[in-house]
Amino acid sequence: MSTSTDDASLVARCRAGDEAAWNLLVERYSRYVYAIAMRVYRLSESDAEDVFQEVFSRAFQHLPQLRDDAAVRPWLAQTTRRLAVDQLRRSGRVEPVGDGEDLDGAAGEPGEDVFAQLDEALSVREAMAALPESCREILDRFFARDESYRTIAATLDLSQVTIASRISRCLAKLRAELTGSGRNRDAGASS
Amino acid sequence: MPAVAGDTEIGAGAVAALLGASAAGLVVRGARASADEWEQAGGTAAQAGRLRRRLAALAEENSSAYAEALTVLDPDAPAPDDGSSRDRRIAAALGQAAAVLTAIAEAAGDVAELACEAAPDCAAALRPDTLSAALFANAAAGAAVGLIEANLLAPSAGEALERARAASARAATALERTPFPAPERGG
Numbered sequence: 530m531s532t533s534t535d536d537a538s539l540v541a542r543c544r545a546g547d548e549a550a551w552n553l554l555v556e557r558y559s560r561y562v563y564a565i566a567m568r569v570y571r572l573s574e575s576d577a578e579d580v581f582q583e584v585f586s587r588a589f590q591h592l593p594q595l596r597d598d599a600a601v602r603p604w605l606a607q608t609t610r611r612l613a614v615d616q617l618r619r620s621g622r623v624e625p626v627g628d629g630e631d632l633d634g635a636a637g638e639p640g641e642d643v644f645a646q647l648d649e650a651l652s653v654r655e656a657m658a659a660l661p662e663s664c665r666e667i668l669d670r671f672f673a674r675d676e677s678y679r680t681i682a683a684t685l686d687l688s689q690v691t692i693a694s695r696i697s698r699c700l701a702k703l704r705a706e707l708t709g710s711g712r713n714r715d716a717g718a719s720s
Numbered sequence: 721m722p723a724v725a726g727d728t729e730i731g732a733g734a735v736a737a738l739l740g741a742s743a744a745g746l747v748v749r750g751a752r753a754s755a756d757e758w759e760q761a762g763g764t765a766a767q768a769g770r771l772r773r774r775l776a777a778l779a780e781e782n783s784s785a786y787a788e789a790l791t792v793l794d795p796d797a798p799a800p801d802d803g804s805s806r807d808r809r810i811a812a813a814l815g816q817a818a819a820v821l822t823a824i825a826e827a828a829g830d831v832a833e834l835a836c837e838a839a840p841d842c843a844a845a846l847r848p849d850t851l852s853a854a855l856f857a858n859a860a861a862g863a864a865v866g867l868i869e870a871n872l873l874a875p876s877a878g879e880a881l882e883r884a885r886a887a888s889a890r891a892a893t894a895l896e897r898t899p900f901p902a903p904e905r906g907g
Contacts, residue, residue, distance in 0.1 A: 675770075677830055678833060679829075679886065689833075693834050693837050696763060696767055697763025700766055701760070701763060
């Protein structure tokens with residue numbers, strides 16, 4: 530998978546005024562932005578909506594000045610973080626709300642591992658999207674829905690004895706996608 | 721597990737789930753140790769890891785379901801506020817307890833199958849551990865079935881029992897296909 534390369538071409542198309550590319554960029558990163566705003570900073574849905582609107586408004590304005598087109602994701606993350614903190618300050622809160630069980634940074638600033646988890650989740654989601662439908666389905670059923678081998682076999686009309694092997698092969702494909710995206714992202718960041 | 725071993729209050733269903741989780745942990749270990757020599761080691765470790773977490777969570781769920789079943793079965797328990805009949809509450813509680821035990825049987829059965837599939841390919845040094853995992857998981861699935869049969873024959877438990885029995889039977893079949901290797905005799 531070459532998400533960063535895709536991001537770079539997507540940003541280039543956005544810069545050229547391609548509306549479909551802009552819609553794709555927003556679609557690709559909307560959940561990511563919402564996840565940072567709501568899960569990390571525990572903003573309310575309406576506050577997160579405000580942050581979302583402002584993030585993409587700024588993205589639209591600043592895309593021409595982006596130095597590395599492949600680095601749009603960290604740019605969006607950083608912008609979302611700044612705007613979420615601003616939103617917290619405006620609402621009178623100085624630190625993320627909630628039980629804070631997954632927030633291990635200093636008061637008011639979540640730990641970097643939270644963002645790393647979100648990045649990883651986004652990478653997995655992108656890599657999953659690049660897999661064949663059969664792989665997406667079997668991985669989703671086993672890892673997300675916690676279905677048993679028997680249930681998966683019965684639902685997908687497959688032999689049960691092949692399910693574990695199929696899952697392993699699909700995981701190998703997922704790993705290949707993720708490894709490819711990791712290489713490209715690193716290359717993009719250093720350019 | 722040391723904490724579980726010293727806990728005299730934990731129920732058999734939770735022990736079955738934790739036994740299955742521990743067996744899954746053995747499969748994870750065997751697969752990880754085989755990464756250099758077995759192409760599907762990573763995928764097997766990931767699946768076993770997921771089953772381990774699933775079974776650990778089911779141990780907690782079983783304890784809650786068991787406690788609820790004991791509560792509603794207590795003849796001195798006060799009548800519920802919502803006006804539901806005692807019989808209906810008992811049926812619901814037993815049905816839920818059976819569902820959790822069925823999930824334990826199915827997940828443990830999957831661990832047994834995965835262990836049997838992994839054993840021939842994993843590192844030789846950990847093959848006995850992986851086969852032991854299959855035995856433990858098979859026992860966990862069988863125990864879950866036995867608990868449903870003995871304690872939870874609510875009207876709604878029929879299908880659950882069939883699924884649990886099927887899972888246990890699959891685990892046993894997998895074990896028959898993959899017996900412990902005969903010890904090598906020195907010449």
